[in-house]
Each structure stands twice: as C-alpha cells, then as structure tokens.
Amino acid sequence: MKQFITLIVSILSLIAIAAPAANAQHGEKSVGLRAGYTTRNNTASAGLYFSYRFTEHFRIAPKIDYAFRHNKTDAFSFNFDTEYPIALNTVNTVNFYPIAGLNYSTYSTHTSVADSDESDDASVRESHFGLNLGAGVEYFATPTLRLSFESKCQLVKKYTGGWFTISIGYRF
Numbered sequence: 001m002k003q004f005i006t007l008i009v010s011i012l013s014l015i016a017i018a019a020p021a022a023n024a025q026h027g028e029k030s031v032g033l034r035a036g037y038t039t040r041n042n043t044a045s046a047g048l049y050f051s052y053r054f055t056e057h058f059r060i061a062p063k064i065d066y067a068f069r070h071n072k073t074d075a076f077s078f079n080f081d082t083e084y085p086i087a088l089n090t091v092n093t094v095n096f097y098p099i100a101g102l103n104y105s106t107y108s109t110h111t112s113v114a115d116s117d118e119s120d121d122a123s124v125r126e127s128h129f130g131l132n133l134g135a136g137v138e139y140f141a142t143p144t145l146r147l148s149f150e151s152k153c154q155l156v157k158k159y160t161g162g163w164f165t166i167s168i169g170y171r172f
Contacts, residue, residue, distance in 0.1 A: 028053040030146050032169020034065065040154075040161030043070035049167060051083065059083050061101075065163070072111065077154065077163075078104045081132055093140045101132040105156050130156030134163075146171045 034047040047065035054060070061083050067075040081101030088094040106127040134152025141147055146169040153162055 026053060026055060028059075028171065030169045030171040032146065032167050034063065034165045034167040036065075036150075036163060036165030038065075038067045038075075038161055038163050040075070040159055041067060041070045041073045043068045043074075045077075045163065045165065047077075047165070049169065053085075057084055057086065059085065061099075065165070069110065073107060073109050075105055075107045075159070079132055081152075083136070085138070095138045097136050097138065099132060099134040099136060099150065099152050103130040103132050103154050103156060104128075105130060105154065105159060107159055126158070128157045128159065130154055130160075140171065144171050145169075 029050070029052050031050050032048070034045075034049055036045045037043070038045050045065050045067045047063055049061055049063040051059050051061040059082070061079075061081045063077075063079040063081060065077040065079070067073075067077065079101055080103075081099050083097040083099055085095040085097045088096055104127065106125055108123045108125045110123045112122070132152050132154055134150060136148055136150035136152075138146055138148035146167075148167045148169075150165045150167070151162065154160065
C-alpha cells in the first residue's frame with residue numbers, strides 16, 4: 001500500500017511541476033494533500049485530491065481519503081465529487097463551493113485472534129457505494145497556491161458520517 005501511495009504522489013508531483021500556472025477559468029487544474037477528521041469513527045483522515053474546472057462554475061474533483069484506525073475500524077474512501085465554485089470577491093481569490101458526488105468506501109473492522117504463542121490481527125471488510133453532500137471554501141494565497149476547507153456528509157449504508165478536511169494544493 002505504501003508503494004501505491006508513493007507512486008500516486010510521485011505522478012501528481014510530476015504533473016504539478018510540468019504544468020504552467022493558470023487563472024480561475026476553463027481548464028484550471030489543481031492537485032494537493034488533504035487532512036482532517038471523520039465523525040464515523042472519531043479519527044483523523046488523510047488523502048489526495050485532483051480537480052479540473054470545465055467552466056467558471058463547474059469542476060470535477062476526484063479524491064481519495066484514508067480514515068486512520070480507531071475503535072478497531074479504518075477506511076478508504078474513493079470520491080468522485082462535483083463542485084460549483086462561486087466567487088465571493090471580485091478578484092476570485094475566495095470561492096464558496098457546494099459539493100455533490102458519488103462515493104465508494106471500504107471499511108475494515110479489526111479483531112485480535114489469540115493463538116497459543118502469538119496474537120494475530122483478523123479483519124472483516126465491508127464495501128459500499130454512497131453519496132456525498134457538503135460545501136467548501138477555498139482561498140488562493142498566490143496564483144498557484146490553493147488552500148481550502150471542506151465539510152461534507154458521506155451517506156453510506158451503515159457507515160454514514162461527516163468528514164471535515166483542510167487541504168493545500170498546487171493550481172495550474
């Protein structure tokens with residue numbers, strides 16, 4: 001898993017370095033890191049995101065998040081969100097954006113199995129599709145630096161919960 005995450009980060013870094021900076025308009029892309037908190041099992045989360053703006057007020061934003069193990073449960077969340085940025089000032093440095101999207105989550109519940117000499121970790125994995133609903137605020141500190149805060153509800157069978165994240169990204 002570490003190799004997969006390292007590969008994804010490397011590819012996204014190369015894309016970010018090779019691409020020129022752009023204004024908030026058609027074709028704008030951003031890539032970055034996310035960190036936050038999930039209410040599902042009261043734990044920290046971390047992830048990656050990419051966004052592509054098709055028009056001034058519509059972009060797609062695939063995201064992957066990992067909820068760290070707490071209360072014997074951890075999760076991977078794969079999101080395909082749509083966002084609708086609305087400028088809050090005349091120079092487009094602050095935007096509000098509603099979020100709606102699809103989600104695929106896989107939750108693992110861990111238990112210990114005691115052998116005569118060792119203790120092993122056994123887990124049960126459940127995967128479900130769901131919906132995302134929420135909103136976010138972004139701030140462009142520089143023409144290429146994007147900072148944002150998101151709050152959304154993941155509506156997933158048996159695993160509905162809130163996700164609150166901050167992110168930093170490169171806009172190009």
